Amino acid sequence: MGHPPPATPPRSVADVAISIILMVLTVLVGAGAAFLGLFMLAFLDHCPPATCSVEGAVTSVLSAVGIVALVGVLGIVTSIIALVGRKRAWPFTLDTFGMCLAMLVVDWVAFSAAVGG
Template identity: 55%
Template sequence: MTYPAPRPPAPRSGADVAISIVVLVLTVVMGAAAVFFGVFSLAFLDHCPPETCSVDGAVNAVFTALLVAAGVGVVGLVLTVVALIRRATAWPYALATFALCALTLFLGGVGYGAAVG
């Protein structure tokens, strides 16, 4: 009995790999900047008047946004890498990860703004 020869793997798109890596690196840089500015913004809440400002609300908004963005980033990274390993198109996963992290951080900034009045 003879078995058919295995099919060679599909060619990997260099542009797909490059775009995916660049977008994921930009996502990490955006996350690092968000951590820096988020913690920096919380450092100056000691002059926050209690009648118009909620320190607890500001802390919750910043840390919730950072944790959710980190979770979205890890899931997006895994999905992108899996797509690259399978030689499927991966850049949409990387771009969606960037967009969802940016949206999460924006909403955290809105929550921070609402908390500090």
């Protein structure tokens, strides 16, 4: 004679919807940033050595894309684990989206400094 299994907590529709929307936005912003970063580097034809560092520009773009990808994947995996465990996931996805945006702002400043803008 065993005990009945514990009831699973209800899943919040709002939490799932917000989490999915923020995960999709994170992926879209990351992909858009990678695309724009590639074009920023591709059209860096005129870079006077006195005020511009091509290596600095490449480093800023590649490091930002790499960090945003890493943070995005870790945040999305954490959010999915929370959703599967029927726990609140939207704080994880919101933090992930915010950290990705913050990294892109830092990259924009670093890129501007590297190209003398």
